[in-house]
Amino acid sequence: xxxxxxxxxxRILAPVGVVLGLLTACGGGGSxxxxxxxxxxxxxxxxxxxxxxxxDPPLKFEYPAAQHVVSGRWTVRLDGxxxxxxxxxxxxxxxVLDGKERWTAGPKGAATRDTGYATxxxxxxxxxxxxxxxAVLAAFGVTTPGSGTTPDRNSVELAAxxxxxxxxxxxxxxxxxxxxxxxxxxxxxxxxxxxAVVELGGDGDAVTLGISLDSGKxxxxxxxxxxxxxxxxxxxxxxDSNGETDGGIGVQGLKSSDGSRRWSYDAPExxxxxxxxxxxGLFTAGVDPHExxxxxGVALLATSTGRPPAAYPSGKTAGLSRLTCQFDDRGxxxxxxxxxxxxKRVFALDRSFRQLWSIDGADGSRLLPDVTxxxxxxxxxxxxxxxVVLDARTGKDRATSPAIAPYQVNEYAGLASTPSTxxxxxxxxx
Numbered sequence: 001x002x003x004x005x006x007x008x009x010x011r012i013l014a015p016v017g018v019v020l021g022l023l024t025a026c027g028g029g030g031s032x033x034x035x036x037x038x039x040x041x042x043x044x045x046x047x048x049x050x051x052x053x054x055x056d057p058p059l060k061f062e063y064p065a066a067q068h069v070v071s072g073r074w075t076v077r078l079d080g081x082x083x084x085x086x087x088x089x090x091x092x093x094x095x096v097l098d099g100k101e102r103w104t105a106g107p108k109g110a111a112t113r114d115t116g117y118a119t120x121x122x123x124x125x126x127x128x129x130x131x132x133x134x135a136v137l138a139a140f141g142v143t144t145p146g147s148g149t150t151p152d153r154n155s156v157e158l159a160a161x162x163x164x165x166x167x168x169x170x171x172x173x174x175x176x177x178x179x180x181x182x183x184x185x186x187x188x189x190x191x192x193x194x195x196a197v198v199e200l201g202g203d204g205d206a207v208t209l210g211i212s213l214d215s216g217k218x219x220x221x222x223x224x225x226x227x228x229x230x231x232x233x234x235x236x237x238x239x240d241s242n243g244e245t246d247g248g249i250g251v252q253g254l255k256s257s258d259g260s261r262r263w264s265y266d267a268p269e270x271x272x273x274x275x276x277x278x279x280x281g282l283f284t285a286g287v288d289p290h291e292x293x294x295x296x297g298v299a300l301l302a303t304s305t306g307r308p309p310a311a312y313p314s315g316k317t318a319g320l321s322r323l324t325c326q327f328d329d330r331g332x333x334x335x336x337x338x339x340x341x342x343x344k345r346v347f348a349l350d351r352s353f354r355q356l357w358s359i360d361g362a363d364g365s366r367l368l369p370d371v372t373x374x375x376x377x378x379x380x381x382x383x384x385x386x387x388v389v390l391d392a393r394t395g396k397d398r399a400t401s402p403a404i405a406p407y408q409v410n411e412y413a414g415l416a417s418t419p420s421t422x423x424x425x426x427x428x429x430x
Contacts (some may be wrong), residue, residue, distance in 0.1 A: 057376040058411065059402055060399060062403070067425045071422030072422065076408070078409070081096055082163070085125070086124065097427060108171050111141065111143075133169070136160070139156060142155050158187070158211055191232065197210055197230050199228075208222040210257075222254060225238070226238045228277075230256060236253050237252065239252040273288065279327030279329065284323050286298045298322060312353040346359045347359070367384055369388055379391070409428075
């Protein structure tokens, strides 16, 4: 059922996934954890941009004058001077320049309190444009109370909220499939034109829904498929993740328009896999093969094909135990890799996959940075000396005293997270 106040045409301004990129207020994070499908950056949105000087990219942040955003189980998306935060039953907008809460909203229906178990996954808010207005898209679990012999009915509520005011623009409510009856719904993302993708149940009992942004109805259902992110018209996730295929799973890409299979990752059956959206049409897959004789491995894959880019074949990642990459939205992909013996390296690739630079952990001439995010030619991270910013094209130190190493950043502010303080925003000042 779709409830709306205006007719609309939806246009997604930037793809957002779940958690493959997610930054929770309870701390944690790291490369990929904060950037999500936008590589840690977002185009300017609402708020006080006219009152703040932009720095693109910022090399210094106001410290210790932080603005508190949220604490607890929230995920956050930075857009302009506003941080949009979502939990299982609430969305709020916080001004990152003064810390003031601009608005808060919850589901129209009664929030489902007992979902059976927590899947551990949450999605950041997705920003769209509806009839020329910026809107925040969020998914909630709601319950319609039963009566007499009729049991309660659990549903998924997809809400579009005005990004500036929080006013509800429209609501779509769909029934939960029985196979996805547990766990809070996760809004994985949209295809930018017509469908929102919602995952239910987690990897153990997964089902993914493609919901039409025009009709508010379920356009397709993929049982046994745990969607992890949406990139353009491809939904990437774990197939047969409920163990229907001899206890193994596979990595697949589905068409966002109808849920049909676009590709399958060419690998033996897997016990598990960790998929991380990198940006720039790429993702990394850390795989645990089902066969006892097969070794764990990682791969850099194209979201459109599920195969390694022709210019960066699988031999380039052979023997690695870990690989995470982030695209800077300007043409450079920065990666961190590790070998089973603990040997680590940070390196950068251009659009043709030519290596631009590399810092080797075994080379004592430079400290190896832990990368937190990359944006517009800047690599943010930390070393034993504290926060640092590198040049994404050369790998040279660009700023040695930025004050913080943000997990999300744009021209106005950076977000950082600690277990004790939650997520805090630091204004860009240089």
